[in-house]
Structures are given as structure tokens and as C-alpha cells.
Amino acid sequence: MAVGGEAYNELFDVFFLWSGVVGVIVFGWLIHHSFFYRSKDGEVPNIDDIAVGEFPKHFHNTKLEIAWVVLPSILIIYLTYISLGPASDVWEDPSVVGVEGVDYYEVGINGQQWFWEFDCRNLDADLCDVGVHDETGLTVLSVKKDVTYRFNLSSSDVTHSPYIVQWGAKEDSVPGIFTSMWVTPDITGEFFIDCAEFCGDDHAYMTAILEVHE
Numbered sequence: 418m419a420v421g422g423e424a425y426n427e428l429f430d431v432f433f434l435w436s437g438v439v440g441v442i443v444f445g446w447l448i449h450h451s452f453f454y455r456s457k458d459g460e461v462p463n464i465d466d467i468a469v470g471e472f473p474k475h476f477h478n479t480k481l482e483i484a485w486v487v488l489p490s491i492l493i494i495y496l497t498y499i500s501l502g503p504a505s506d507v508w509e510d511p512s513v514v515g516v517e518g519v520d521y522y523e524v525g526i527n528g529q530q531w532f533w534e535f536d537c538r539n540l541d542a543d544l545c546d547v548g549v550h551d552e553t554g555l556t557v558l559s560v561k562k563d564v565t566y567r568f569n570l571s572s573s574d575v576t577h578s579p580y581i582v583q584w585g586a587k588e589d590s591v592p593g594i595f596t597s598m599w600v601t602p603d604i605t606g607e608f609f610i611d612c613a614e615f616c617g618d619d620h621a622y623m624t625a626i627l628e629v630h631e
């Protein structure tokens with residue numbers, strides 16, 4: 418996938434918009450009803466004749482019932498559908514990309530309690546290099562801009578999930594299961610790789626840096 422998080426940022430905007438719309442409707446409805454249906458002073462209680470085990474039919478509205486089942490369902494199906502594009506970018510089929518070394522390079526990322534190990538195999542240092550970050554002491558994975566990589570994910574103990582925070586991209590690394598993540602960095606800079614799957618005491622400190630250079 419082309420990164421910079423563009424596809425994910427667009428998705429975030431759409432989700433944020435619909436969360437706002439749903440929130441305004443739900444809370445508006447709630448506040449309106451809280452005041453509109455309050456019993457007035459001196460009113461006989463139990464105005465709806467509510468009885469245990471009986472559905473309060475007094476204000477029952479079938480059209481409304483159907484609407485608030487069908488409309489949110491449509492919204493959820495729509496949001497699921499638009500989320501599939503960026504997700505399948507990350508899980509691209511190697512046969513679509515082509516041949517390793519010509520169209521893409523493989524790099525290993527192994528999760529372990531509580532650090533990341535990177536395996537550049539025998540790639541040139543320009544394409545892939547592992548080092549230590551000057552200021553933070555964190556492990557650095559250096560890759561090249563506009564080159565396509567398949568990060569092959571693995572784990573030595575429990576489930577981890579490398580999460581390239583600023584790109585909005587993540588994928589689980591599960592012991593015994595092969596998972597991967599496609600990336601074509603299209604911006605340079607330093608980005609955090611965190612762990613997005615709770616994996617024990619120092620999960621929060623399981624951070625490395627992904628450095629993208631020209």
C-alpha cells in the first residue's frame with residue numbers, strides 16, 4: 418500500500434462524520450424524550466399501563482422499529498465495505514505484485530516480549546538496514562522510499578501486532594502462523610512501530626523506529 422496513511426485518514430474522516438451524525442441523532446432523541454415525556458406534577462403514575470411481561474404497546478410504532486434496525490444496518494454494511502479497500506491493500510497477493518527482487522523485497526519482523534527484531538536477509542544496506550536510534554536507543558529499521566516491501570511477520574512467544582502508527586497500518590504477528598504486510602513508503606521520515614496487541618508487562622514499551630530514506 419502507498420503510505421502516509423492517506424487511505425486510512427480518509428476512512429477516519431468518514432467514520433468520524435458518521436459517528437457525529439449518529440451521535441447527534443441519538444443524543445438529540447434522548448434529550449428530547451427525557452423532557453418531552455416527563456410526567457407532570459399531579460399526573461397519575463404509570464400513564465402507559467406498563468405491566469410486567471407485557472410489551473408496552475401504547476406508543477408502539479412498527480415503522481420506527483423497522484427504521485432503527487434497517488438504517489443502522491445499512492450504515493454498518495457501508496462502513497464495512499469501504500474499509501475493505503485499504504485492508505486488502507495491506508494483504509496484497511504476491512502474484513499481483515510480481516517477483517521478489519524485481520518488484521518487491523521481503524523483510525522479516527519478529528515480535529518478542531518485548532521488542533522487535535528485524536531481518537534484512539541479504540539485502541543491501543540501502544534497501545534495508547537495522548541499527549540503533551541515536552537519541553532514543555530504540556532499534557531502527559531503515560528502508561528506501563518508493564520501494565515495495567513485504568514485511569513477513571512472526572512471533573517467538575505470544576501474539577503481537579506491529580503497528581506503524583503514523584501510517585495507520587497494522588497486522589497481527591501470531592506464533593506459528595504466517596502473516597504479512599505490504600508497504601511502499603512514499604514519504605521519508607521516522608515513524609514509530611508499536612505493538613497493538615496486548616502482550617504482557619512491557620507491551621507499552623515495545624517500540625521501534627521505521628526510518629524511510631530517499
Ligand SMILES: [Cu+2]
Binds near residue numbers: 576614615616620623
Ligand atoms: Cu507485543
